[in-house]
Amino acid sequence: MIAQIKAVFPEAVNKDYDGNRLDLTVNKEAVPSVLLYLKDSMGFRHLSHIAYVDWIEQGEFELVYILWSPLDKVKLYVHTRINRENPVIENIDMIWRQANTYEREIREMLGIEFTGLVAPDEFILEDWDDIPPFRKDFDTLEYVNRTFWHRPGREDAQDVRSTISERSGEEIPDFAKKYSR
Amino acid sequence: MREKATTIYLGPQHPGITGNMMVRLKVIGDTIVSAQTEVGYLHRAFEKLQERRNWLQGFTLMCRFCVPESDPMENVYARSVEAIDGREVPERGKYIRVMVLELARIATQLMWYAGQNGSLGLYTMGQWSIGDRDYILDLFEELTGGRVYHMYQWPGGVRRDLPEGFTDKVLRTLDYLEKRLKDYDDLMFANSIFQKRTQGVGIVPKENIIEHGVVGPVLRGAGIRSDIRIDEPYEVYDKLDFEIPTQEGSDIWARALVRRAEVHQSIRIIRQVIDQMPSGEYFNKFPNPLKWIVPAGDAYVRVESGRGEVGFYAVSDGTIHPRRMHLRGAAYVHAITLLESILPGQNIADVSAIMNSLGTCAPEIER
Amino acid sequence: MYNDKNSKKIVETIQNWARSHSIWVLAYGTGCGAIEISPTMTSRYDAERLGFRGAATPRQADVMLITGYLTVKTVKRVVRVYEQMQSPKYVVGFGSCTINGGMYYDSYNTINLLDRYLPVDVYINGCMPRPEAVLAGLSKLQQIIREGNANGAEKYLENLAWYKENQRKIAPNWIAKAPDLNW
Numbered sequence: 001m002i003a004q005i006k007a008v009f010p011e012a013v014n015k016d017y018d019g020n021r022l023d024l025t026v027n028k029e030a031v032p033s034v035l036l037y038l039k040d041s042m043g044f045r046h047l048s049h050i051a052y053v054d055w056i057e058q059g060e061f062e063l064v065y066i067l068w069s070p071l072d073k074v075k076l077y078v079h080t081r082i083n084r085e086n087p088v089i090e091n092i093d094m095i096w097r098q099a100n101t102y103e104r105e106i107r108e109m110l111g112i113e114f115t116g117l118v119a120p121d122e123f124i125l126e127d128w129d130d131i132p133p134f135r136k137d138f139d140t141l142e143y144v145n146r147t148f149w150h151r152p153g154r155e156d157a158q159d160v161r162s163t164i165s166e167r168s169g170e171e172i173p174d175f176a177k178k179y180s181r
Numbered sequence: 182m183r184e185k186a187t188t189i190y191l192g193p194q195h196p197g198i199t200g201n202m203m204v205r206l207k208v209i210g211d212t213i214v215s216a217q218t219e220v221g222y223l224h225r226a227f228e229k230l231q232e233r234r235n236w237l238q239g240f241t242l243m244c245r246f247c248v249p250e251s252d253p254m255e256n257v258y259a260r261s262v263e264a265i266d267g268r269e270v271p272e273r274g275k276y277i278r279v280m281v282l283e284l285a286r287i288a289t290q291l292m293w294y295a296g297q298n299g300s301l302g303l304y305t306m307g308q309w310s311i312g313d314r315d316y317i318l319d320l321f322e323e324l325t326g327g328r329v330y331h332m333y334q335w336p337g338g339v340r341r342d343l344p345e346g347f348t349d350k351v352l353r354t355l356d357y358l359e360k361r362l363k364d365y366d367d368l369m370f371a372n373s374i375f376q377k378r379t380q381g382v383g384i385v386p387k388e389n390i391i392e393h394g395v396v397g398p399v400l401r402g403a404g405i406r407s408d409i410r411i412d413e414p415y416e417v418y419d420k421l422d423f424e425i426p427t428q429e430g431s432d433i434w435a436r437a438l439v440r441r442a443e444v445h446q447s448i449r450i451i452r453q454v455i456d457q458m459p460s461g462e463y464f465n466k467f468p469n470p471l472k473w474i475v476p477a478g479d480a481y482v483r484v485e486s487g488r489g490e491v492g493f494y495a496v497s498d499g500t501i502h503p504r505r506m507h508l509r510g511a512a513y514v515h516a517i518t519l520l521e522s523i524l525p526g527q528n529i530a531d532v533s534a535i536m537n538s539l540g541t542c543a544p545e546i547e548r
Numbered sequence: 549m550y551n552d553k554n555s556k557k558i559v560e561t562i563q564n565w566a567r568s569h570s571i572w573v574l575a576y577g578t579g580c581g582a583i584e585i586s587p588t589m590t591s592r593y594d595a596e597r598l599g600f601r602g603a604a605t606p607r608q609a610d611v612m613l614i615t616g617y618l619t620v621k622t623v624k625r626v627v628r629v630y631e632q633m634q635s636p637k638y639v640v641g642f643g644s645c646t647i648n649g650g651m652y653y654d655s656y657n658t659i660n661l662l663d664r665y666l667p668v669d670v671y672i673n674g675c676m677p678r679p680e681a682v683l684a685g686l687s688k689l690q691q692i693i694r695e696g697n698a699n700g701a702e703k704y705l706e707n708l709a710w711y712k713e714n715q716r717k718i719a720p721n722w723i724a725k726a727p728d729l730n731w
Contacts, residue, residue, distance in 0.1 A: 151647065
């Protein structure tokens with residue numbers, strides 16, 4: 001099976017982590033036709049996952065389509081890279097219906113536009129007016145400090161047991177002494 | 182006279198819904214015309230939080246992905262870090278992990294008994310099965326220290342060894358549970374009301390079931406024999422002897438029979454594990470966690486939980502913080518695309534039963 | 549008839565005693581902690597002997613358990629449900645996430661302090677709290693009701709402007725669409 005894939009895609013690489021894993025890198029324009037060929041003619045009928053990674057230093061997003069062949073028991077990873085300035089890729093809704101859900105989430109969390117995707121706008125976040133939150137330039141702690149409050153009284157980060165024992169005059173028990181500062 | 186469709190919100194505050202999610206239904210009379218799922222009430226942005234923590238702190242967040250069944254998530258995190266880092270787990274650690282996973286599977290199916298029957302009106306089953314599930318949670322509490330969130334399996338093995346006399350307690354609990362399973366059969370499966378309400382309801386058409394991304398008992402209830410434990414054996418499943426039950430029919434009744442058989446198989450697996458357990462090391466130590474650098478690479482690891490296939494994609498770029506951790510929950514497509522396509526034509530009263538039977542667990546859809 | 553202060557006090561005491569022994573819990577699992585409610589209510593830890601049972605709608609419920617973290621989307625629904633409940637009503641904060649944000653203190657979608665948005669009567673800490681801790685917290689709620697100190701609903705109406713301003717800070721579009729307090 002691995003030999004067959006290598007015959008069609010000579011640039012497929014075999015990484016030995018699990019023994020039955022193959023990696024393939026394609027251009028983003030070729031993604032729908034490659035996936036359709038893999039699904040119909042080579043037996044990779046099960047789409048397990050569409051993962052997304054933000055490589056901000058290289059200025060690109062990466063999408064990984066992870067396919068599984070139930071008869072030959074081989075996992076195939078299809079990597080593509082998308083430019084960060086103008087992220088557009090075609091959707092694969094008609095190949096697997098479940099891709100609709102994955103693409104809705106990617107559109108909301110990373111801001112990639114899928115041409116031809118028919119789905120309601122909001123999926124997980126409601127009334128969100130900032131940049132897409134899973135990009136690396138979104139700082140979540142700074143957003144929290146701006147919008148929510150923290151409980152006062154823990155800014156100096158005192159040790160809980162010693163503070164309570166000082167305030168109430170009780171002894172720290174023996175088994176806890178080695179954990180308190 | 183043409184009838185107009187009304188919109189009903191089977192909303193977040195509802196006694197019959199599995200977790201905090203909403204289904205927007207358009208109905209005419211009692212029959213559903215179209216459905217739309219809405220999630221997002223439980224989104225905590227786990228994966229963004231894990232990028233701020235180092236490799237060991239991330240493991241404390243992992244078990245909270247799916248609330249009823251937290252052990253497969255820890256397992257899949259540990260195995261993915263081991264795959265990127267190249268660590269080996271000693272044999273005893275693997276056997277203990279299998280035992281913990283199978284106990285978690287039994288606990289999940291017992292909780293499913295309560296949910297499925299509660300949605301049809303048989304509340305006695307909930308009282309029985311959640312009471313029995315507590316005995317398994319007692320075992321977990323003795324082993325790991327927590328009832329619901331265990332934080333026990335970490336990269337390199339497990340956290341501590343089995344205490345004295347633990348295996349005897351496990352065997353006694355399993356004997357007790359086997360006796361109770363007969364009572365459940367009498368009350369639930371031999372009950373003609375349960376049979377009439379579940380046969381022929383919630384049928385998932387078989388033509389494009391794999392292409393829809395269906396996993397777990399829903400797939401096995403349609404007659405397809407597919408399970409990660411035999412397709413891609415992990416831990417020590419290739420040394421154990423068990424069966425994968427399948428049923429034809431693909432309705433709620435078939436899936437209920439599949440889940441019932443899985444409990445029996447899990448009990449069988451745990452007994453074999455206790456017989457075959459070797460002695461020795463249980464943990465392969467990792468370096469100082471504050472300075473632990475995992476080499477660059479990526480890995481996608483899968484495990485079979487009580488509800489289906491859980492996948493985890495981890496990327497490392499050679500620092501002490503992970504680059505990306507992305508989880509695929511078992512019910513990610515069951516609750517959204519699959520539910521919206523099988524609900525038209527059903528009654529409103531069956532929606533809750535169908536959702537319980539597909540195994541939807543809202544926290545793991547939106548993480 | 550008997551409208552003087554002493555009679556009012558006796559009537560109030562009897563009412564509070566009766567209320568504390570029959571508390572109906574709203575069926576709404578808002579977060580993680582909902583998994584420890586079913587063991588508490590079923591046969592092993594049996595909260596029904598103290599008078600707690602489930603209620604299906606907010607109009608029939610007395611107490612709302614906020615089990616764990618609340619996301620911004622859920623806060624809007626929870627506030628709406630709270631305002632639909634009839635007085636006297638109580639709120640119990642369950643888990644460490646209601647106290648100071650818990651494990652998700654740096655998440656952009658979860659709130660950190662619950663009592664800025666709703667008046668809370670009792671906090672139960674833990675992650676998860678055990679069923680025994682839940683029963684202890686609910687008994688404390690019963691004790692507070694009997695003493696006559698469970699006045700979260702009045703506190704909400706007195707400081708309505710402050711609560712609404714905090715809610716508007718996280719959900720600006722919602723407050724403009726919601727009707728006033730006359731449900």
